[in-house]
Amino acid sequence: MLSANYNNATGDCELSSMDRLTLAGSSSFVTAEGYDYMENNCIEEPTKLCEFKKLNGRILKTVDSVYQDVGSVDECRELCLSSPYRCHSYDYGDTGEMVCRLSHHSRATLSDIQEPYLEVPEAATYELSSCYNVSIDCRSGDMVARIQTSKLFDGKIYAKGSPNSCVRDVNNSLEFELSMAYDNLECNVRKNGLGRYVNDVVIQHHDKIVTSSDLGLAVTCQYDLTNKSVTNEVDLGVQGDINNVATHDIIVDSPNVAMRITDRNGEDMMQSAEVGDPLALKFEILDRNSPYEIFVRELVAMDGVDSSEIVLIDSDGCPTDHFIMGPIYKSAQSGKVRKIQIIKNIVTAKV
Numbered sequence: 132m133l134s135a136n137y138n139n140a141t142g143d144c145e146l147s148s149m150d151r152l153t154l155a156g157s158s159s160f161v162t163a164e165g166y167d168y169m170e171n172n173c174i175e176e177p178t179k180l181c182e183f184k185k186l187n188g189r190i191l192k193t194v195d196s197v198y199q200d201v202g203s204v205d206e207c208r209e210l211c212l213s214s215p216y217r218c219h220s221y222d223y224g225d226t227g228e229m230v231c232r233l234s235h236h237s238r239a240t241l242s243d244i245q246e247p248y249l250e251v252p253e254a255a256t257y258e259l260s261s262c263y264n265v266s267i268d269c270r271s272g273d274m275v276a277r278i279q280t281s282k283l284f285d286g287k288i289y290a291k292g293s294p295n296s297c298v299r300d301v302n303n304s305l306e307f308e309l310s311m312a313y314d315n316l317e318c319n320v321r322k323n324g325l326g327r328y329v330n331d332v333v334i335q336h337h338d339k340i341v342t343s344s345d346l347g348l349a350v351t352c353q354y355d356l357t358n359k360s361v362t363n364e365v366d367l368g369v370q371g372d373i374n375n376v377a378t379h380d381i382i383v384d385s386p387n388v389a390m391r392i393t394d395r396n397g398e399d400m401m402q403s404a405e406v407g408d409p410l411a412l413k414f415e416i417l418d419r420n421s422p423y424e425i426f427v428r429e430l431v432a433m434d435g436v437d438s439s440e441i442v443l444i445d446s447d448g449c450p451t452d453h454f455i456m457g458p459i460y461k462s463a464q465s466g467k468v469r470k471i472q473i474i475k476n477i478v479t480a481k482v
Contacts, residue, residue, distance in 0.1 A: 133174060137167040152219065153282055153305060155239035172235055177264035177281045178212045180346060183257040186238075189248040190222045190256050194232040207231035208257065218259070225254035260344075263334065269352035271422035273312040274320065276332050276350050280305050287338060290318045291331035291347065300338070326354035354422075387417045388425065397462075427459055 133150040137143070150170050151160065195216065201207050204223040211218040211233050219237040226232060237258045241247045248256075261282040268275040278288065288309045289298035297318035301307045311318040311330055320330045334346040393399055395409045414425050430444035432455070443456040450456045 132171060134168065134170045136163075137169065139165050139167065148305070149283075151239045152217075152237065155237075155282060172217050174217070176217060177262040177279050179262060179264045181212060181262040182260045182344060183208065184260050186256045186258055188250060188252055188254065190225050190251055190254045191220065191232070191234050191236065191247060192249055193247075194234040196233040198231040198233075199227075200229050201231040202229070204257075207233075211257075211259070220256055220258045222254065222256045225251060263346060265348060265350075267350050267352060269328075269354065269422065271424060272314070273310050274328060274330065274350060274352045275308055275310045276348070277308040278306065278334065284334075284336070286334070286336040288332060288334050290320075291333050292319055293317050294333070294335075326356040328352045328354075389415050389417055391415070430456070 132146040132148060133153065134147045136145040136147070138145075149159070154160070195218075196210075196214065198207070198210060201210065201223065207221050207223040210231055211221040214233055217235050218233045219235055219240070221231060221233050223231050236247070259281075261280055261284075263281075264279040266277045266279075268277060276288070278284075283303045283305060284301050284307065285303050287294075287298055287300045288307060289295075290309070290311055297309075297311060297315065299307060299309045309332060311320050313320050313322075313328060318330065320328050323329050329349065329351045332348045332350055334348070336342055336344055391399065391413045393411050393413045395411055397411065397413055412430075414427055416423060416425060426448060428444060428446050428448045429442070432441040432443050441455075442451050444459065445451055448459060450458055
């Protein structure tokens, strides 16, 4: 929480996610007798993509921190953004050569202080206007740009070139997002190499007008589509003189995939089976939160005697012989599970 109101008469404490800085420029604060207003100056807030406004001809009379031998105004700016408290303004070189001064105050928090500034014609104070922390969520069918701001945002976020068709209107919020589906032509997500998707996003402060304070972002999602081999072995107990060990190798896309022999209902079974038992192959992504789904192809049966091969599932994922291998079924609960019914038992198979 950023602030709190304490009612001295009732003892009630009201917490708020807003403060004078997030509400700067609004008329949200009113005088209330019997209340104490408190702000949290230790909470972490967005410190990326920050914009400072230059106030010419004035510097603060008192500050929180003073640094000597700071090489440039940009270094002073970085000291402000990385300070252990919520730094909202700084000045550089106005009180001494290479001197950087930091303060948690800005005009929004100085309204109750009389004459907080010194008027110095050649001096300047740099006041934090707003910051934006951007994160990208790369999902199975879309990318989501999530924005967290330090000041209430009222405007819109949209994919560059599509301000009306791939857009999210934002009304006085500190957090907002834009989802851009890979198959949505309006959002103009571009595929740039294997498993790499890119797009440009605009954060616009006014619903109709583009201003110099608007931000343009390049966002990228990179998926690991390198092949991985998954091996599963099961001992088929066969009556008679034939002793076989079935080895199954499957090459699938990342992430980790398990392959098991199950009964027709998809339930696990013992590590042995008789020839003629109704079986199924079950392919499953282990990570339930993974954005990937499974596509099974090129399933090959190998004779345990002469090692001859029979293609059971072709490169398109279709069975080549319905008397041996049934079609591939997608689980009704998840796209991360595929099941194939084995019509006739195969001794050894690999993918």
